[in-house]
Amino acid sequence: MSKPILHSYFRSSTSYRLRIALNLKGVEATYKAHHLRHGEQRADAYLALNPQGLVPSLELEDGTVLTQSMAIIEYLDETIPEPPLLPQGAVRRAQARAMAQMIACEIHPVNNLRVLTYLKTGFGADDAAVANWFRHWVATTFEPLESLLAARQEKTRFCFGDTPGLADICLVAQVANNRRFDVDMTPYPVISAINEACMELEVFQKAAPAAQPDAE
Amino acid sequence: MSKPILHSYFRSSTSYRLRIALNLKGVEATYKAHHLRHGEQRADAYLALNPQGLVPSLELEDGTVLTQSMAIIEYLDETIPEPPLLPQGAVRRAQARAMAQMIACEIHPVNNLRVLTYLKTGFGADDAAVANWFRHWVATTFEPLESLLAARQEKTRFCFGDTPGLADICLVAQVANNRRFDVDMTPYPVISAINEACMELEVFQKAAPAAQPDAE
Numbered sequence: 001m002s003k004p005i006l007h008s009y010f011r012s013s014t015s016y017r018l019r020i021a022l023n024l025k026g027v028e029a030t031y032k033a034h035h036l037r038h039g040e041q042r043a044d045a046y047l048a049l050n051p052q053g054l055v056p057s058l059e060l061e062d063g064t065v066l067t068q069s070m071a072i073i074e075y076l077d078e079t080i081p082e083p084p085l086l087p088q089g090a091v092r093r094a095q096a097r098a099m100a101q102m103i104a105c106e107i108h109p110v111n112n113l114r115v116l117t118y119l120k121t122g123f124g125a126d127d128a129a130v131a132n133w134f135r136h137w138v139a140t141t142f143e144p145l146e147s148l149l150a151a152r153q154e155k156t157r158f159c160f161g162d163t164p165g166l167a168d169i170c171l172v173a174q175v176a177n178n179r180r181f182d183v184d185m186t187p188y189p190v191i192s193a194i195n196e197a198c199m200e201l202e203v204f205q206k207a208a209p210a211a212q213p214d215a216e
Numbered sequence: 217m218s219k220p221i222l223h224s225y226f227r228s229s230t231s232y233r234l235r236i237a238l239n240l241k242g243v244e245a246t247y248k249a250h251h252l253r254h255g256e257q258r259a260d261a262y263l264a265l266n267p268q269g270l271v272p273s274l275e276l277e278d279g280t281v282l283t284q285s286m287a288i289i290e291y292l293d294e295t296i297p298e299p300p301l302l303p304q305g306a307v308r309r310a311q312a313r314a315m316a317q318m319i320a321c322e323i324h325p326v327n328n329l330r331v332l333t334y335l336k337t338g339f340g341a342d343d344a345a346v347a348n349w350f351r352h353w354v355a356t357t358f359e360p361l362e363s364l365l366a367a368r369q370e371k372t373r374f375c376f377g378d379t380p381g382l383a384d385i386c387l388v389a390q391v392a393n394n395r396r397f398d399v400d401m402t403p404y405p406v407i408s409a410i411n412e413a414c415m416e417l418e419v420f421q422k423a424a425p426a427a428q429p430d431a432e
Contacts, residue, residue: 051360052318064307068321071313078306090294091280097287102268105284109325114356122349123339133338140330144267 004029005059007046009036010212013108013173014069015056019207020169021073025080029058033214036113070104073166085169087160096160099148099167103174106141111177134181138174142188145171149190157197164198172198176209220245221275223262225252226428229324229389230285231272235423236385237289241296245274249430252329286320289382301385303376312376315364315383319390322357327393350397354390358404361387365406373413380414388414392425 006022006029008015022029034040034055041053049065050057058066058075066072077085086093109115111134119125119133149159159167175195178185185192198204209215222238222245224231238245250256250271257269265281266273274282274291282288293301302309325331327350335341335349365375375383391411394401401408414420425431 051363052322052357053360060307066307066310066314068314068317070321071310071317074313075306075310078309090291091276091282093294094282094287094291097290098282098284101284101287105286105321105325106268109321110331115326118349118352119339122345123335123341125339129338133334136334141268144269147267 002061004061005032006030007032007034007049007055007057007059008212008214009034009041009055010209010215012036012055013177014054016173016176016207016209017069017169018056018058018072019212020164020172020204021076021085023203023207024083024085024164024169025076027076027080031213033212035214070100070166073169077166083163085165087165092160096165096167099145099159100170102141102145103170107137107174108177110137131181135183138178138181138183139187142191146188146191149194158194164201164204168194168198171195172204218277220277221248222246223248223250223265223271223273223275224428224430225250225257225271226425226431228252228271229393230270232389232392232423232425233285233385234272234274234288235428236388236420237292237301239419239423240299240301240380240385241292243292243296247429249428251430286316286382289385293382299379301381303381308376312381312383315361315375316386318357318361319386323353323390324393326353347397351399354394354397354399355403358407362404362407365410374410380417380420384410384414387411388420 004027006015006018008019008031010033034043034046036055040046041055047053049059050067052067054067056069056072058072060066066075073085086096116130116134119130125133154161156162158164159171171191172195175185175191199208205211220243222231222234224235224247226249250259250262252271256262257266257271263269265275266283268283270283272283272285272288274288276282282291289301302312332346332350335346341349370377372378374380375387387407388411391401391407415424421427
């Protein structure tokens, strides 16, 4: 039987999100690596699948190509309802999506490889200036994220309840990304505890960058 | 009867998205302006509602505060099903969300006010360099977006079908934002046509920055 193809790069945190979601849903996918630092995602064959030239993409069995990690995760949640990646109730679902989007729309986009490269080539930023930029945008959003998580009425093991979901997926991928720039996690005890709770689970461990076939 | 409160800034393109969605769903909200250039979104009273200090927020009748424009729009679509803002079918819904996220996760985050301000203060970028940055990220995503829209099997009036939805909402808000940096729209005839089709509708016109009480 054919399987979907996961177009990924081990170090890409958006690919990491999708790998976690696939594992949580029990979907087996064929792993196809695209080395971002070698520009492999800009090859014609891949651009024909995903004209943005970004990873991840999920190529379904019928050839349909889905793009954008957050949209693909919602697709998985709609087509494979168990276990749910969003909580019950419209308000809580909105809160979970908002928490995920704090990372997906505020931190990751300004800190991805192509943006950091522009800072160097366009503004002559050195490694220290790039690291400051990265850490600035993490802190700008992790501070309110930590407050929101600390203020939850129910101090659940994961962001929303006793099973991991969309917000946890984004949180874990961002925390891993933070290590590349030595982000001090001391100010974020709740985020750190949720990250640790996730990383105790095999589905998260198997999705980690170091566990991928293209890991260096 | 009480109404929800829309915390907004006329020029904010994420606020613009939410204003369109509220209008499409027929939700009347009390408009509360926060002047971003005067830092009003950082006032303690607003931070108590939204610790990120960003607009928009939607304060529901019971005091619940929803944040992140994309999460709020999904909330509106779940709680007020008609007219739907996402197409039928999981694959098409994923494609619509992906198209919206191309703008919401790739263009807007790197081009919002606080990021452009950092370029000036942190890297000494002048107005021309900031404009180049803005236009670069628009082009990087509008080129594949135009290709995807041009390659649609059905050349519908809006991104997905004959009624506007999530992708159109993001598209219109981004096209308006582009005007601030004189983005040349000539390379994007399909995006332009969809934008025009939307702007013929009163619900879009009433959501436009210039139609807001805090417009300057």
